[in-house]
Structure formats: C-alpha cells, structure tokens
Amino acid sequence: MARWEPVLDEVMRERSPRLLAYAALLTGDQAEAQDVVQEALVRSFSRGRAFENANVAEAYVRRAIPSVFIDRLRKRKAAERAHNRDVAIGRRDVPTPDREAVLDVRAALAGLPPQERACTVLRFYDDLTVPQIAREMRLAEGTVKRYLADASGKLARMLGEDVDASVEADAVPVVTPATKGARK
Amino acid sequence: MSGLSERLGAALEFDALAFSGDDFADARWGSVRTRVRRRRAMRAAGVGGASALGMGALAVGVTHLPFASLGLAGPGSGSVVCTTSAAAPTAHPIDNSKGEDKTWLIYDDVTGGVVLTLTSVGSDLVAVDAAGAKQHVGPNSDGSYTVQVPSGGTAEVVVDGSGWTVDWNAPTTEPSPTVVCATTSPVDTPAPSLSSSATPSSSDHLHAASPFQCGFTFDSAVHDSDGVAVRTMKWLTAGEANAAVSEEYGNTWPTDLVHPLGPVLTVGIGVTAAAPDGVSILDNGGAGDIFDPADYYDRHTLSAKGYLAGTTVVGVTDGRVVATVPELNESPAAMLLWPLAIDNYDLGFTVLDMDAVLVPCGNDTTWTDTYVVTGVGLASGGNWLVDPIYSWAQIPAAD
Numbered sequence: 001m002a003r004w005e006p007v008l009d010e011v012m013r014e015r016s017p018r019l020l021a022y023a024a025l026l027t028g029d030q031a032e033a034q035d036v037v038q039e040a041l042v043r044s045f046s047r048g049r050a051f052e053n054a055n056v057a058e059a060y061v062r063r064a065i066p067s068v069f070i071d072r073l074r075k076r077k078a079a080e081r082a083h084n085r086d087v088a089i090g091r092r093d094v095p096t097p098d099r100e101a102v103l104d105v106r107a108a109l110a111g112l113p114p115q116e117r118a119c120t121v122l123r124f125y126d127d128l129t130v131p132q133i134a135r136e137m138r139l140a141e142g143t144v145k146r147y148l149a150d151a152s153g154k155l156a157r158m159l160g161e162d163v164d165a166s167v168e169a170d171a172v173p174v175v176t177p178a179t180k181g182a183r184k
Numbered sequence: 185m186s187g188l189s190e191r192l193g194a195a196l197e198f199d200a201l202a203f204s205g206d207d208f209a210d211a212r213w214g215s216v217r218t219r220v221r222r223r224r225a226m227r228a229a230g231v232g233g234a235s236a237l238g239m240g241a242l243a244v245g246v247t248h249l250p251f252a253s254l255g256l257a258g259p260g261s262g263s264v265v266c267t268t269s270a271a272a273p274t275a276h277p278i279d280n281s282k283g284e285d286k287t288w289l290i291y292d293d294v295t296g297g298v299v300l301t302l303t304s305v306g307s308d309l310v311a312v313d314a315a316g317a318k319q320h321v322g323p324n325s326d327g328s329y330t331v332q333v334p335s336g337g338t339a340e341v342v343v344d345g346s347g348w349t350v351d352w353n354a355p356t357t358e359p360s361p362t363v364v365c366a367t368t369s370p371v372d373t374p375a376p377s378l379s380s381s382a383t384p385s386s387s388d389h390l391h392a393a394s395p396f397q398c399g400f401t402f403d404s405a406v407h408d409s410d411g412v413a414v415r416t417m418k419w420l421t422a423g424e425a426n427a428a429v430s431e432e433y434g435n436t437w438p439t440d441l442v443h444p445l446g447p448v449l450t451v452g453i454g455v456t457a458a459a460p461d462g463v464s465i466l467d468n469g470g471a472g473d474i475f476d477p478a479d480y481y482d483r484h485t486l487s488a489k490g491y492l493a494g495t496t497v498v499g500v501t502d503g504r505v506v507a508t509v510p511e512l513n514e515s516p517a518a519m520l521l522w523p524l525a526i527d528n529y530d531l532g533f534t535v536l537d538m539d540a541v542l543v544p545c546g547n548d549t550t551w552t553d554t555y556v557v558t559g560v561g562l563a564s565g566g567n568w569l570v571d572p573i574y575s576w577a578q579i580p581a582a583d
Contacts, residue, residue, distance in 0.1 A: 012209035
C-alpha cells in the first residue's frame with residue numbers, strides 16, 4: 001500500500017463529513033457535494049504530495065473544493081444556470097423579512113446563483129478577502145464585488161437581515177450599511 | 185452581515201452530523217484510489233513539468249487535408265488496411281447510488297448513463313447492460329455476485345436485508361481492441377469516394393483514413409487543428425523516470441508498469457473544440473482512448489451524446505505511417521493512457537517503452553520517426569455533431 005493510501009482512507013472516513021458539509025454549502029446539493037469532494041480528493045492526492053497526516057491532507061482537500069466546484073460550474077454552462085436561477089429568485093415574493101420562514105441559511109444559500117453562492121461562502125465562511133476570492137475563482141475583483149453585492153441583497157430579503165458585503169475599504173456596501181465583524 | 189458567518193458555520197456543523205464518512209468512503213474509496221494511483225504514476229513518469237516542450241504554438245496552418253490523396257486505398261494499388269475489432273469502452277468508475285426493492289441501477293460515474301440494471305431473481309442475479317445483453321450470475325461461495333461491467337472491470341455485488349453493496353473492481357489496464365492488418369489486393373481495393381476534407385463528414389467517416397492508421401502520409405511534421413492539439417511532449421531519461429516512480433512507490437516498482445530501460449515519453453493533448461451550441465465538446469462527457477475517434481465510433485453503437493477523443497503514437501518512415509499501437513499492453517503496461525484532465529491537459533499518455541508498444545503495419549519492422557497523433561469528435565444518436573478533427577506532431581529525438 002502506498003504511503004498516501006492510509007491518509008486518504010482516514011480523510012475519507014473521518015474527515016469527509018465536514019468536507020461534504022462544506023461542499024454542500026457551495027453546491028446546495030448533497031449528491032453534487034459528494035462528487036465535488038471526490039474530485040477534490042483526487043486532485044489533492046494526485047499532486048504527489050507526501051501528506052504528513054490527515055490534518056494536512058484535509059486542509060488541502062478543503063482548499064481544493066471551491067476550485068472543483070467552480071470548474072464544474074464553468075463546465076455546466078454556469079452562466080445559463082445562474083441566469084435561470086436569478087430569474088427565479090427575482091420572481092420570489094419576499095416583500096418583508098419573515099424570519100420564521102427563511103431562517104434556514106442553507107435554503108437561502110441554495111437560492112442563490114452558484115457563483116454568488118460560492119462568493120458568499122468564501123467570504124462569509126472562509127473569511128477570504130475580495131482579492132483572495134477573485135484569485136480563487138479566477139474572476140476580476142469587480143466581478144466578485146458584484147456577486148457579493150447581489151448575493152447580499154438577496155440574502156437580506158430571504159433572511160430578513162441587513163447584509164453587508166463590504167470586506168475592505170474599497171468594497172461596495174449594498175443594501176443596508178452594516179459593518180461585518182470579524183468571523184470567529 | 186451580522187450573524188451570517190456564524191449561521192454558515194452552524195449550518196456546516198449541523199450538516200456534517202448528517203454525513204457518514206464510512207458510507208462515503210465505502211462508496212467512493214475504490215474510485216478515488218484508482219484515479220489517484222493512475223495520476224500519481226503518470227506524474228511520476230513525467231507528466232507536466234517546466235521542461236515540457238510546448239507544441240501549441242507550432243501550428244502550420246493546414247486546416248484541410250486531402251484525405252483522399254493522403255489516405256490508404258488508392259485505386260489500383262495494394263495497401264495495408266487495418267481493422268479494429270470491437271473493444272469495450274474506456275473504463276469509467278461506476279456509481280451504485282440508486283436502487284429499490286429487487287432492482288439496482290449502476291451508473292457510469294463519468295457519463296451518468298446506466299451501465300447495468302441488476303435484478304435479484306431467486307438466488308441468482310440478472311444483470312442487463314445498456315444494450316440489453318444479460319448476465320445470469322450465480323452466487324459466489326461467500327454469497328456475493330461478480331458481474332462484468334461493460335465499460336470495464338467487474339463489480340462485486342452483495343445483497344442483504346439492508347440493501348445492496350456494489351464495489352467496482354477497475355481493470356488494471358485500459359480495455360483494448362484487437363487490430364488485424366491485412367494487405368489488400370489491387371483488385372479488391374475499392375475506389376475511394378472520399379471528399380478532400382480533413383474532417384470526414386458524417387457520410388464518409390466510415391472510410392476515411394486518418395493519421396491513426398497504417399499508410400497515412402503526413403505532409404508536415406506538425407499539424408495543429410483548431411480544436412485539438414498536441415500541446416506537450418516531454419522525454420525523461422530512464423533514470424529520471426525510474427527515480428521519479430521510485431520516489432513515489434519506494435523501492436518496490438509497481439508490478440503493473442514496465443520498468444523503462446530507455447527514454448520515457450509523456451504527451452499532453454489539449455481539446456478546445458466546441459459543440460454547435462458553443463460549449464466545449466468535453467462538457468458533454470465522452471470517452472478517450474488510443475484509437476481513432478472515427479474508428480471507435482464506427483465500432484460502437486453510441487446513442488448518447490458524447491465526445492470521442494483519441495491519441496497515440498505511430499512509427500513513420502518517409503512521412504508514412506508504418507507502425508501503430510494496436511492495443512495497450514497487458515500488465516505490465518508499457519504505454520498508459522490518461523484520459524482524465526491532468527495539469528490542464530485533456531488527454532494524454534506516457535510511453536515507458538516505445539519499442540514495446542509499436543507494432544509494424546507490414547514488413548517494415550523499423551521506422552525513422554515517431555509521431556504523436558490525436559483526434560476528437562462529438563457524436564450523438566449515430567451522427568457526428570462535430571466531425572472528427574485531427575492533429576499530429578513529430579516527436580523530437582530524446583536527448
């Protein structure tokens with residue numbers, strides 16, 4: 001058995017629940033999350049690295065997940081799907097915040113177009129800056145800001161909260177100005 | 185946004201509780217390990233790297249090749265014609281994610297199509313493939329069933345009260361067709377009816393010669409079509425390759441790989457061809473192999489939409505193909521295809537021993553040059569949506 005195989009086994013058996021949950025935030029779909037994690041595992045372990053332990057390997061796999069997800073998006077006519085979902089969201093009737101109805105942040109995330117969802121997770125869960133997200137997603141910083149701005153507006157309507165996508169001084173706050181505290 | 189970070193964190197923690205790592209590992213471990221093994225072996229053998237010879241910029245501008253005049257069977261002249269027997273499609277991982285009652289569907293993990301429908305009949309198992317062919321399988325001594333997966337390998341099926349468990353055993357080598365070459369007499373050779381298009385039309389692709397075939401004549405050392413290109417060719421010395429693989433596998437050389445004694449060649453292919461809807465043809469799923477996509481298509485009844493991509497090496501003398509790779513070696517393999525995207529290449533292969541893989545077309549047992557050839561097309565419902573297009577590049581001599 002190659003040296004990496006026990007590490008792979010440990011990551012898949014013991015670390016995959018969190019990896020799958022993270023991928024599910026991005027994909028909004030558990031089945032797709034499994035595919036994404038599988039591909040991230042293949043990519044990470046194929047690079048020839050000698051992972052010292054499962055912690056290191058898990059970190060690499062986790063880092064690969066957004067990249068895999070984004071690649072899959074691009075391959076699946078992401079623009080079309082995003083447009084279609086955007087239209088659907090545009091029709092959603094959420095005139096006033098109803099916390100009871102939309103408290104499920106996962107449902108709110110799932111209602112976002114994939115690119116906006118990815119930006120939101122990378123920003124608000126991974127705590128990445130706009131430039132970091134832009135590099136991760138191979139997008140222009142302005143595009144990332146737009147995605148975050150659009151997403152924040154929709155999340156604000158769905159979650160009934162003020163949403164501020166501003167992450168830096170030059171970011172464009174949207175909806176209701178409110179400074180986001182540092183994520184713990 | 186106040187609370188969003190916390191909510192996302194909480195959602196993740198909550199969701200993580202719902203996932204079973206063991207279930208995920210049990211379902212995906214085999215597929216992940218197989219793909220990682222292959223990729224690591226390829227990387228160890230020299231895939232990628234800064235010293236790769238970039239070939240993408242060497243296009244010669246030949247967009248239309250006169251297949252009729254460059255091909256094999258000119259009227260009144262004897263020639264060597266190679267026919268390829270039916271081969272199993274390139275092995276894909278399978279996914280046994282759906283089932284109910286006594287029936288279980290196994291999906292191709294790449295194309296998403298149903299590979300097998302398994303039905304429990306008494307103490308036996310009946311497996312029906314996409315073409316309707318049935319396997320009636322009795323239980324093994326341990327109560328499991330072993331069924332042949334049409335796309336390659338076998339599946340070990342366990343049926344118990346709690347459900348079905350299907351483990352795919354990947355083939356150790358790519359499934360390969362058998363190529364039979366025969367010299368045709370001038371009398372028997374039909375007059376060609378081909379157009380002079382580099383991309384055979386849907387009506388003539390059955391007979392079009394291609395750079396994959398014996399007798400094809402190259403009019404240039406490099407031909408870079410718009411849509412598919414030989415992007416990288418890299419030689420490693422045997423010592424470098426051995427060291428790289430040993431670094432990965434330790435002192436035990438993998439038993440399924442030929443131990444190279446001479447230079448090792450690795451080739452990366454890039455596919456940029458677009459489907460009529462403007463999306464990359466690769467987005468439609470498909471198969472990669474060492475065969476001419478047109479020939480591969482002819483030998484299989486492919487109803488699903490998908491790309492067919494091929495790449496291989498050929499031996500060449502005076503610009504004419506005199507040796508081909510009729511099949512991939514049995515284990516240990518001297519040539520390895522990597523149909524998965526690696527290092528931004530869409531297809532590629534590594535040749536651990538060139539002499540072991542090239543087979544003369546006829547009596548010429550030596551050749552002066554070697555070429556990489558590649559082709560890709562998009563098929564659907566028995567027609568070509570994108571006719572096969574081809575590129576090639578002469579392989580530079582190893583240092």
